[in-house]
Amino acid sequence: MVTEKQHIDEALIPILEQVSDPEIPVLSIMDMGVVRSASIKQGIVYVEITPTYSGCPAMDVIGDDIISAMSQAGYKTEVELILHPAWTTDWITPKGREALEKYGIAAPLDAEADKSVLLEGKQLVKCPQCGSKNTKMVSQFGSTACKAQFQCEDCQEPFDYFKCLK
Amino acid sequence: MKENLYKYILGIADNSLILGQRMGELCGHGPSLETDIACTNLSLDLFGQVRSCYQYAAKILGDDRTEDDIAMLRKERDYLNVLLVEQPNRDFAYVIGRQFLFDVYHHLFLTELQKSKDLTLAAIANKSIKEVSYHLRFSSDWVKRLGDGTEESHARMQEAIDGLWTYTDELFHQTEADKEMVAEGIGVDVTKLKETYYNNVAGVLTEATLQVPELKYFQKGGKQGIHTEHLGYLLAELQYMQRAYPNMEW
Ligand SMILES: [Zn+2]
Numbered sequence: 001m002v003t004e005k006q007h008i009d010e011a012l013i014p015i016l017e018q019v020s021d022p023e024i025p026v027l028s029i030m031d032m033g034v035v036r037s038a039s040i041k042q043g044i045v046y047v048e049i050t051p052t053y054s055g056c057p058a059m060d061v062i063g064d065d066i067i068s069a070m071s072q073a074g075y076k077t078e079v080e081l082i083l084h085p086a087w088t089t090d091w092i093t094p095k096g097r098e099a100l101e102k103y104g105i106a107a108p109l110d111a112e113a114d115k116s117v118l119l120e121g122k123q124l125v126k127c128p129q130c131g132s133k134n135t136k137m138v139s140q141f142g143s144t145a146c147k148a149q150f151q152c153e154d155c156q157e158p159f160d161y162f163k164c165l166k
Numbered sequence: 167m168k169e170n171l172y173k174y175i176l177g178i179a180d181n182s183l184i185l186g187q188r189m190g191e192l193c194g195h196g197p198s199l200e201t202d203i204a205c206t207n208l209s210l211d212l213f214g215q216v217r218s219c220y221q222y223a224a225k226i227l228g229d230d231r232t233e234d235d236i237a238m239l240r241k242e243r244d245y246l247n248v249l250l251v252e253q254p255n256r257d258f259a260y261v262i263g264r265q266f267l268f269d270v271y272h273h274l275f276l277t278e279l280q281k282s283k284d285l286t287l288a289a290i291a292n293k294s295i296k297e298v299s300y301h302l303r304f305s306s307d308w309v310k311r312l313g314d315g316t317e318e319s320h321a322r323m324q325e326a327i328d329g330l331w332t333y334t335d336e337l338f339h340q341t342e343a344d345k346e347m348v349a350e351g352i353g354v355d356v357t358k359l360k361e362t363y364y365n366n367v368a369g370v371l372t373e374a375t376l377q378v379p380e381l382k383y384f385q386k387g388g389k390q391g392i393h394t395e396h397l398g399y400l401l402a403e404l405q406y407m408q409r410a411y412p413n414m415e416w
Contacts, residue, residue: 054293055214083218084289086296119303139200140304141207145297149200165296 033091045077106161114164127152173343179219180247186212211297238408243391250333263326266305283351313374335384
């Protein structure tokens with residue numbers, strides 16, 4: 001069984017933290033939880049990343065951005081895309097969740113709450129603009145595959161909700 | 167073994183590729199902005215899933231054919247998808263009906279494929295099923311909304327289910343590659359999914375106030391590369407870029 005724990009060389013963390021998710025620029029790929037391992041072997045950096053969604057077009061860009069950030073720090077890098085263990089929204093760090101909310105995207109709820117929000121129309125998602133929970137789902141699919149569209153019934157602002165993936 | 171594994175992977179991937187292309191056709195043509203975005207998001211998920219499959223298939227071939235060659239440059243007879251997924255977007259009820267009838271199967275299939283002895287296939291299944299759960303929710307929801315909606319939407323949803331029903335039985339046919347892969351502990355025995363499939367489908371249709379069709383004769387052939395007339399047109403559009411501008415990458 002593959003362990004779900006990340007193995008990341010401490011020296012590489014500051015470099016990886018500079019690389020952001022191209023679709024959510026306030027979020028580093030570290031906060032997103034997509035970096036699964038990073039190590040230096042004989043002067044070459046090996047990084048494993050895992051996609052949030054299978055079709056996520058950001059993955060190629062993230063791979064290129066890692067290589068360029070590493071080369072600025074003087075490293076040659078090989079990036080590999082791995083599928084197992086599959087990414088879950090639980091891997092978004094607390095700092096990452098905060099950054100999402102500030103950016104105007106409601107952070108994912110736990111799996112149970114997510115289901116009752118998307119299927120039964122329960123009002124549990126907090127509007128990232130005004131904090132009200134008086135919100136409604138407009139569509140299960142939003143601006144990207146990982147988000148659903150919501151609208152706040154108090155301030156009327158539309159916003160994205162990052163769907164729970166487990 | 168290698169040949170069968172390759173064919174087995176193509177069977178899985180081609181279903182999602184062709185269905186993904188059909189859903190992608192709705193880009194800018196969906197009945198409303200939200201459904202348009204939803205359909206193209208489904209399409210994107212499916213394309214993402216097949217990309218992992220075709221990369222794996224290319225690795226198995228071990229020659230200079232790439233994932234793009236396998237996905238884009240085969241002839242019609244070499245595509246192994248079921249007939250269901252190539253059926254055209256006649257109207258939104260057909261789009262939803264086709265998606266629903268496939269999603270119920272897809273979810274059951276991936277649940278089992280996660281147990282495959284082949285770790286790459288198990289990982290692809292484990293990744294894909296999370297996305298497919300959302301697809302299944304979306305299509306089931308719409309079957310109910312249209313079925314239990316207005317007189318017009320009910321009639322059209324029923325017509326779509328009736329029209330597509332003849333393609334459902336093929337989902338549970340085993341090819342030679344299937345049988346071999348099941349014996350190896352790699353593949354899923356689709357014959358065992360059939361009963362649950364029809365029960366689950368009937369559950370949603372009943373909730374949607376729709377009739378479960380009764381049919382004795384079913385269409386087949388896709389798994390052997392013998393397709394309906396619709397696939398050729400679909401492939402012409404799918405392959406256009408790759409043939410007009412060779413060596414483009416995904
Ligand atoms: Zn608000």
